[in-house]
Amino acid sequence: MISESVAEKSSVTPRVESKLDPAHALHREVIPAGEPWVHEIARGQRLRIVDLDGNQAVDTLFYNAHDYSDRYSAQDTIRQQANIYLTTGTKLISTAGQTLLTIVADTCGRHDTLGGACSNESNMVRYAIETRHMHACRSSFLKAVVEWDHGMSKRDITSNINFFMNVPVTAEGKLTFEDGISEPGKYVELRAEIDVLALISNCPQLNNPCNAYNPTPIEVLIWAAEP
Numbered sequence: 580m581i582s583e584s585v586a587e588k589s590s591v592t593p594r595v596e597s598k599l600d601p602a603h604a605l606h607r608e609v610i611p612a613g614e615p616w617v618h619e620i621a622r623g624q625r626l627r628i629v630d631l632d633g634n635q636a637v638d639t640l641f642y643n644a645h646d647y648s649d650r651y652s653a654q655d656t657i658r659q660q661a662n663i664y665l666t667t668g669t670k671l672i673s674t675a676g677q678t679l680l681t682i683v684a685d686t687c688g689r690h691d692t693l694g695g696a697c698s699n700e701s702n703m704v705r706y707a708i709e710t711r712h713m714h715a716c717r718s719s720f721l722k723a724v725v726e727w728d729h730g731m732s733k734r735d736i737t738s739n740i741n742f743f744m745n746v747p748v749t750a751e752g753k754l755t756f757e758d759g760i761s762e763p764g765k766y767v768e769l770r771a772e773i774d775v776l777a778l779i780s781n782c783p784q785l786n787n788p789c790n791a792y793n794p795t796p797i798e799v800l801i802w803a804a805e806p
């Protein structure tokens with residue numbers, strides 16, 4: 580059952596559009612529903628993630644590209660901006676206290692970093708034992724880092740961002756998973772402040788209203804650093 584939330588759609592922060600032209604992107608790639616993606620983003624480059632069909636959850640981890648032990652920290656990011664939701668202006672802070680990336684445009688308006696990534700174990704606890712064999716973000720992350728083959732392992736899969744996911748917190752502090760607030764074509768754009776490694780699991784979840792029970796493809800675009 581979904582609880583009533585304090586934060587209604589109307590209270591979501593204003594959308595900020597990007598001026599960058601997809602025709603000038605260095606790299607464009609569609610990530611199919613349920614698939615992972617690993618890519619280095621150099622300092623100054625911009626990464627846009629597009630929710631092609633709407634209501635998709637994009638589970639994402641970022642690392643310092645030169646030291647994977649220095650990675651995205653949900654706790655430091657929340658404390659630094661004194662807000663639990665991520666949107667334009669949010670600086671993604673690492674465990675060592677550096678800014679990895681800054682969100683520079685956002686036409687969705689809110690992204691979650693509290694809900695965590697789905698796993699086979701959490702699916703069985705939250706939904707049904709029969710979900711055991713369904714694909715989940717944690718297994719997608721693990722598959723991706725094994726294939727990336729740069730020495731990363733299970734212990735590198737830590738707290739993540741859920742782009743386009745709506746997890747409002749009630750006045751009593753309860754986490755509520757709601758229908759997504761994203762729509763087809765909504766995007767979030769980030770500027771890398773240092774060289775980073777991006778690790779995405781385009782969530783395969785079939786049991787959560789966040790993606791309308793229907794995983795869909797996303798597109799990623801990367802632009803060169805501005806001179």
Ligand SMILES: [Zn+2]
Nearest residue numbers: 697716782784
């Ligand atoms: Zn997931």
